[in-house]
Amino acid sequence: MRRVLLAALSLAALVGLWAFAASRTDDLLLASPGQTWGAFTDNRSLLLDNAWVTLQEVLLGLLVAVVLGALAAFAMHRSHVVRDATYPLLVASQAIPIVVLAPLFILAFDYGMGPKIAIVALICFFPFTVNLLDGLRSLDPDVLKLMRSMGASRGRMLRLAEFPAALPGAFSGLRIAATVSVIGAVFGEWAGADKGLGRLVLIDNNQLETARTYAGVVLLALMAVALFTLVTLAERIAIPWRNTP
Numbered sequence: 001m002r003r004v005l006l007a008a009l010s011l012a013a014l015v016g017l018w019a020f021a022a023s024r025t026d027d028l029l030l031a032s033p034g035q036t037w038g039a040f041t042d043n044r045s046l047l048l049d050n051a052w053v054t055l056q057e058v059l060l061g062l063l064v065a066v067v068l069g070a071l072a073a074f075a076m077h078r079s080h081v082v083r084d085a086t087y088p089l090l091v092a093s094q095a096i097p098i099v100v101l102a103p104l105f106i107l108a109f110d111y112g113m114g115p116k117i118a119i120v121a122l123i124c125f126f127p128f129t130v131n132l133l134d135g136l137r138s139l140d141p142d143v144l145k146l147m148r149s150m151g152a153s154r155g156r157m158l159r160l161a162e163f164p165a166a167l168p169g170a171f172s173g174l175r176i177a178a179t180v181s182v183i184g185a186v187f188g189e190w191a192g193a194d195k196g197l198g199r200l201v202l203i204d205n206n207q208l209e210t211a212r213t214y215a216g217v218v219l220l221a222l223m224a225v226a227l228f229t230l231v232t233l234a235e236r237i238a239i240p241w242r243n244t245p
Helices: 002-023 033-042 044-078 080-092 098-109 113-136 141-149 154-191 197-206 210-238
Strands: none
Touching (some): 098 113, 098 154, 113 154
8 A cells, every 4th residue: 555655646746747847838849637638538549549559569579579588598598608609699689779770670571560579579588588597597506406416307407496596587577678668669660650659659749749649658658567567466476475575
């Protein structure tokens, strides 16, 4: 209850500051909370239909990032050669600005959902993989030595010791990935798309539909917060011992 109350107070303060700033700024530059809500109610179907497209891109991109990231993390954990060879490439994948890669992905995969999924996966891949790899390596080596002395196979050690120890790190990486995944989808839609909330926000901004622009931005923020919250809830279910005081 204390967390909920503090979050509600923070949100109320933010909305209050937003309303105060909007009252002293031209409507074409900054829509008020009331104008934003009005734009949402007047354009609910348009906004929600485009938000659903963006959410699909985000979820599929996250899924691809988790699958490929898990495979990469386990491979690097099992082999020092693989880790030494691929870790620099993993870091380099984040060094290229996504605004540069997005148009290239559009040219390579056309204007469908494919390039947006690829961009989201690329952004989410790094935090999830690195945190999962760190989690796999966090287990006390003495535990593995004990299990090996008792005749445990490599697969059994991974399943009973290394994987449970890696779950906190995996969920930490997934929380970060879930938050930034929305940014990846928006960049992909800005580079080229025929639908999606990021595309709608860009068009509305160019057409000076300020209130609807802010309504779209608020929906994108809520999407990121909702994904973060769902991952947090999943973590509490998957590893309840981490939340035990």
